[in-house]
Amino acid sequence: METKFFSQEELDKAVALLAKGELVAFPTETVYGLGALATNEQAVKSVYAAKGRPSDNPLIVTVADEMMMADYAREIPERARKLIKEFWPGPLTLLLFVKPGSLPKAVTGGLETVAFRCPDDELTRSLIAKLGAPIVGPSANTSTKPSPTTAEHVYHDLNGRIAGIIDGGPARVGLESTIIDLSVKDPVVLRPGEITPQQLSSVLDEEVLINTGKVTDQAIPKAPGMKYRHYAPSAPVVVVDTVQDFSDLNLNKQTGVIALDTVLEKLNLPAANKFSLGDSLVSADHSLFDGLRYFDDQEQIKQIYVQGFNGTQASLAYMNRLNKAAAGHHYQAK
Numbered sequence: 001m002e003t004k005f006f007s008q009e010e011l012d013k014a015v016a017l018l019a020k021g022e023l024v025a026f027p028t029e030t031v032y033g034l035g036a037l038a039t040n041e042q043a044v045k046s047v048y049a050a051k052g053r054p055s056d057n058p059l060i061v062t063v064a065d066e067m068m069m070a071d072y073a074r075e076i077p078e079r080a081r082k083l084i085k086e087f088w089p090g091p092l093t094l095l096l097f098v099k100p101g102s103l104p105k106a107v108t109g110g111l112e113t114v115a116f117r118c119p120d121d122e123l124t125r126s127l128i129a130k131l132g133a134p135i136v137g138p139s140a141n142t143s144t145k146p147s148p149t150t151a152e153h154v155y156h157d158l159n160g161r162i163a164g165i166i167d168g169g170p171a172r173v174g175l176e177s178t179i180i181d182l183s184v185k186d187p188v189v190l191r192p193g194e195i196t197p198q199q200l201s202s203v204l205d206e207e208v209l210i211n212t213g214k215v216t217d218q219a220i221p222k223a224p225g226m227k228y229r230h231y232a233p234s235a236p237v238v239v240v241d242t243v244q245d246f247s248d249l250n251l252n253k254q255t256g257v258i259a260l261d262t263v264l265e266k267l268n269l270p271a272a273n274k275f276s277l278g279d280s281l282v283s284a285d286h287s288l289f290d291g292l293r294y295f296d297d298q299e300q301i302k303q304i305y306v307q308g309f310n311g312t313q314a315s316l317a318y319m320n321r322l323n324k325a326a327a328g329h330h331y332q333a334k
């Protein structure tokens with residue numbers, strides 16, 4: 001199968017493919033998603049196959065608006081309405097009870113809940129509106145690899161396995177959406193993202209807990225995706241928490257450094273061995289996955305050092321993804 005790129009003007013071609021049960025990747029403000037008609041069980045199953053994703057890891061359902069979501073949610077609780085009013089369209093995914101029988105089991109992994117997302121991307125919302133039904137939207141990467149933040153990343157991972165990719169340019173945020181579970185007594189963040197627990201808490205006017213799940217392979221995790229290897233390039237990743245430690249590292253042809261400009265300036269590395277996170281946490285969020293992919297494509301790189309950011313709510317999402325990519329490995333100064 002040849003994977004075609006679609007421009008904004010060719011949206012109707014993408015709609016037609018999705019309607020037929022084919023897979024089309026789509027842009028969002030967070031990362032690119034892998035779309036399939038959510039009501040078509042066969043199409044949904046082929047998403048797992050294309051990504052190499054374990055079949056018990058449920059998929060996000062991407063809707064054009066709240067009205068579309070209402071057809072698939074058992075009910076829309078008051079908390080959800082408040083959050084939708086404030087944050088949709090935007091990088092917030094809501095976990096609600098599914099309306100029984102409205103979606104194939106392949107979407108929910110057999111759970112009673114379903115994750116709803118309405119992305120801040122006009123092209124994608126109009127795609128879904130034209131289709132007239134939601135699309136599933138896992139990140140459009142090969143399972144275990146960093147999520148794609150450009151159409152080229154998607155092509156790199158899924159060329160030949162999907163019908164098309166809608167090119168919407170680089171994703172604004174660069175890390176996946178915040179997931180909040182509203183199916184439980186007290187709302188809890190299952191995956192941190194650009195929208196922080198504090199922001200959610202202030203809109204809901206109640207405490208919002210964080211449980212990014214210290215799940216093991218044995219436990220039944222609340223967000224099933226959390227138990228799998230994630231965001232990992234082939235070379236091992238190590239988090240460097242203290243800027244001063246970069247000068248102690250044994251940097252050479254086989255190492256890669258992903259850090260802010262201020263750090264890279266002092267290290268004087270060749271282009272093949274460094275990747276810039278820009279000048280702020282926002283640009284770091286935007287570029288982290290791109291950086292991990294940059295070194296993943298270079299065989300000579302055997303070790304990747306990545307700058308850590310600690311302490312604030314704003315860095316929760318970045319550190320959550322980085323810790324997974326590094327499997328918890330942090331540099332220990334001697």
Ligand code: TXA
Binds near residue numbers: 033059113139223
């Ligand atoms: O920003 C995003 O959310 C991106 C863009 C493409 O929309 N999508 C995304 O999807 O990150 P994915 O599948 O890569 O991550 C969704 C996470 C997975 O860890 C999955 O286990 C969890 O959400 N999830 C989905 N449905 C769930 C459910 N019913 N209960 C618990 N966790 C669920």
Ligand code: MG
Binds near residue numbers: 138139147
């Ligand atoms: Mg993913």
